Amino acid sequence: MADLAIRPQDIDVELNPPLVTGGLTYAGITEKISGITESKTPRAWYIAIGVTGALTGVLGLMIAYLIFTGIGVWGNNSPVGWAWDITNFVFWIGIGHAGTLISAILFLFRQRWRTSINRAAEAMTLFAVACAGIFPLIHVGRPWRAYWLFPLPNTDLNMWQNFRSPLLWDVFAVSTYATVSALFWYVGLIPDLATLRDRAASKIRQWVFGFLSLGWRGSAHHWKHYEMAYLILAGLSTPLVLSVHTIVSFDFAVSVIPGWHTTIFPPYFVAGAIFSGFAMVITLMVIARQTLHLEDLITMKHLENMCKVILATGSIVGYAYAVEFFTAFFSGNPYERFTFINRAAGPYAWAVWTMFTCNVFAPQLFWFKKFRTSIPWMFAISIVVNIGMWFERFVIIVTSLHRDYLPSSWGYFRPTAVDVLTFAGSIGLFLTLFLLFARFLPIIAVSEVKGVLHAQKTGH
């Protein structure tokens, strides 16, 4: 493969402080990570999945109610045709961006600290994209016709999709992203599944992991093609992850709605996606680190680096907010100006200022090392950012729609209980999938961390 070795002068920055602590050996890493999936299921896990599973059930009930009754069970109504459904879609798909950023972009930039968190972040990506996919699907009103989204020959539509529409681009972007992320994740898992196979104490585990690891032997021949495949997938995923939220932003930017029709949307959406994704990674990894005792593998350095990414992307997001307001002022377009004054001072001002506080002001605390290295603070800020980023999408979508050109087409969107429960249910689904992953699969990339430990030992 391409030479990914690190130059001697990089070592101090990369491996000091060390990325694997506590005197762990290769066997120690295997034992630590595989042991999590092999030990007796803790009671707390059952309690947690009981709660999240119940929420997932609520999601199922709400979807069934929606399908049998109609979109009217939501608060969406003229002029606000897109509301929580699309907000939730963009929110979840944004969260999904951190996983691929960590696995692909940080890999190409040779950031070795990614190895302890990439597996969980990729899993999180898949689950977030799964949650995201639900919303546009149920929003179409007749989900049993969902295959009309794809150019499949059929006898009931009798026409082709409109490839000039950003909504169709979005279908391709999101489904490609889900597929490629799943492939990337699975390729990364293969060597670790082989580790679980070789440790299997029961016939069932031996069969399951033997089948899933495809007969991986760790041969030099295997690794050669494997590393090349991994490098190529990282190279493909890097533009892909940037394209997905770019295309999501086209759903808005290509329209002529004041507040949506703006060229800053693609980079602004991508920065926001990475921002929210890293916040969710911190939320989940802090919990996993404490409950599964992974302090030697997910060190303070890993967490601090993620806080720095949040600070950087949060500042980009804040800059984008400012540029949006400036553009509205500078454009001289009265509709554009009205939309932004209405945002900051209109009936949804409370949402806008929540968004500003959570996304722009809160992460600025990470300028101080005290906050970057404090588990309670980073956990709290990560939750605040998650909330703020949900509000950002709500603000973009709803405030731009609720006052149309004619005052006769003005309205105020209020969510119904079904809106709220559907969103809560999607959080339940996300957490349920993550709990299942954390219980049954290696939550940290065992073979990659061993490579880092080797580099740490030998200094290259």
Next chain:
Amino acid sequence: MSQATTKTVRGALGDFATPEALLEAVRGLRSRGYTKLDALTPFPIHGMDQALGEKPSRLGYLVAAGGLTGACAALLLQWWTGAVDYPLVVGGKPFFAFEFSVPITFELTVLIAAFAAVLGMLAFNGLPRLYHPVMNASRFKGATNDRFLLVVDAQDPLFDPERTPALLGSLGSEHTEVFED
């Protein structure tokens, strides 16, 4: 014992504690003329390909072909459905143009290229292959944990069921064995 007679020796395996010791032994065997060698390791070892004389992976060509296929298929699809089979005026836009074809062309390029990368990697590695004779070796399981194994294939012209394991031992193998089918 009657069962043992039907089995054939498939190779010899040496077990090393560190990647450096393994690399040293690989170089030692190569300098003595052994060619059919393999290393089984828990993570990729830098410099192993050169030591084993492995050629660089050619997966990239396959992926490039996959990506090109995806791009052509996407352009053909958008042109044929929109401009040939069912031309429909929407918002006064042209039936086909490269500008609006970019997003879907890009997505399908990446999609097919990614499948080519993963399926090509598995095909080049002969996977899935759930059984391999080396899995019969008692130390095989160390290769996915913390051991670094060197395998000499019985097909190697220099292979000898007595002398090869002895040589592995003299090159620093902490445990040496011969594995069968």
